[in-house]
Amino acid sequence: MTSRRKGLAGLHKAYFDIVQDWVKGSIAAGLLPVGTRLTVASVADRLELSRSPVKRGLELLTMAGHLTRDERSGYVVGNGTQAAPHAANLFAMPLPDLAPATGVLARAGWERILDEVAEATAASIPFGIYTISETAIGAHFGVSRTVTREVLSRLQERGAIGKDRASHWIAGPLSARMLDDEHALRLLLEPAALAATALKVRTLLPAMQARLAKAAPNCAPEDIDLIEADLHDICTEDQPNRRMAAVLMHLRSGRRVNRLFATHVVQHDESALLTEHRLVLDHLALGNAEGAAAALRHHLDADHARTRERLKVLSVFEDPIVAPYLTRVG
């Protein structure tokens, strides 16, 4: 608990603020000369951050006049009236690294707790119904009741938790119908998202395909995590439609069920999943966006059928280990 408190002490900054500070600091120190072209991808890679906070940070810097939107691509240091823009390899420049502590933890306290509570809750409800204790969350994360309430209210807004008649916070159970509903949404959105990014991801494919080729049908859950992230997160990440990407990010119940199944059940056989993933990536490698979308549709359907069966298996578990602030009530 102490270490968590310590960790939280310096967590008042969001990622996009860190990006802004880093760019401003580097400009001030003369490390990023006027005219340097920055792209979301190059800054995200350099800082090892995901792209959306970087994008937001760069946009804010542009609005503040530190950067100028480049007509060709990305942003240029300065107000655009000085030197001609030039591309730069940010790794080759003597730029400061982010302090390690700012990596995962550098966000508003409630925001990080929100993610963790959201994930812990979502990973519990396939087993049944849970109450969520405000006091226990406060103790677990070492935060005030105000922060705890903020977190739980946001989860309620998302529809992830609710209140029962006695006004207790409550979550679950994950029903087959909820899986059906999510599946229907994914089937509409994800193939479209993939078709939109199909041509952008080709350079990423060899590593993904190598991972698939190496995976055995009963490979470790952690390996499957990477394989799932390859197709379902990374391939659709660089999405022109940000709202679609945001919606997709919350449609992960099926994946959680599969993850829990692989964790708790000894004999899991993922050969069908591996074959289906290969098919999608093969189409992407050929530059066939429509084919990739069709193969993804097939995979989503097949995976949904498996997930429904697996949810039934999870439903017979008596006392799965869950986060300490969750108590099973049904």
Added chain:
Amino acid sequence: MAAPGPGLRIIGRSELVTQPTRDRAAADLGFPISFEMIDSIDGLARVVTRPDTFDLYHQWHTVDLIWTARCIQPIDLTRLDHGPEILAAARGRSGPSRIIDTVFDKLFVQADGRLGSSPTHHLSMLPLLHGVDSFGYLPGLRDLVGSEAESWGWLLDARLQGRVAMINDPVLGMIEAALAVEATRGKAFSSIGNLTLDEVDEVADILLHKKRIGHFKGMWSSFEDSARLAQRGTLIQSIFSPGVARLRSLGQEVIVGTPAEGSRGWHADLCISSEASGEVLDMAYAYLNWWQNGWAGASAARQGYYATFPARVRQHLLPGEWEYWYEGQPASQALADPYGQTNIPAGHRREGGSHAERMSSARVWNTFMDEHTHIVHRWRAFLAA
């Protein structure tokens, strides 16, 4: 790996694998067997996650679930004495196998690893026994409902307030409650074996209300409990045929309902743990073949259960037993239950008729519904109310 020492570890239910059957198996097979009787679905998590803790599992409406978890291994048809018979029955779906179609639906391991009805040489389970269940009632019930036709609706009938009992298992209980709600409301569910979330809520709300106004006298978890409830003034309850046999052995007259709405069908089968191998696997197949040879099926017949291949059971039954249990004829003599207690008086005729007639009344088969978690949640609230 399987058993640390010699011997076979078998999980079953007490009414499916009765003491006489356990004793006989141990005596006939000549190797040590340890039986563990688990009479609820509570042990299922262990079966699913710890296949190293058992070698054989007498499964009961869980086959798709345990196959999904791969805690059981495919049964090699060529190692079964009567394998060809199973194949023939599955191909033909004729004779006795026609009335237990459901048994064959998920019997064969398909090329893609899923279960299906197309015959292959690998089985998910060895089908052993099947039957239909409904409710049992005491003659006194007629004083309250007159001569009207038997119906599942009686379980919720206000005239029987305080005299009704139900099984406390959520899987079976929800099916029976849904049959009762259908009968009461005169409205059919779209798929009574797989209720939607809203339908589960509808049934659960009615049960909860009935419980709160004192409609139920009790809930039972084993056939012994159900027999005790009948002796303590319960007029009608969901009942297993061993419960009926027990009551009759105790001299209590009980009538098994043949409701117009149909019955709840079930089958019980044998599955081999995914971890069984070597010598233990040989013993497992010996036990499978022992069950197939007919003695155990004949013993089970004496409490009202049917075997998948009745012909081999017949040679272990007296002609009078065969006629009563399988052909639905009046008992030509007094008949005994599996424990040797006389419980069927001469002249008694089994409710529902012959094997074929009774099985064709199966309206719905025991199954884990898709919304099982929700069902369990609502059911627990019902039990706790």
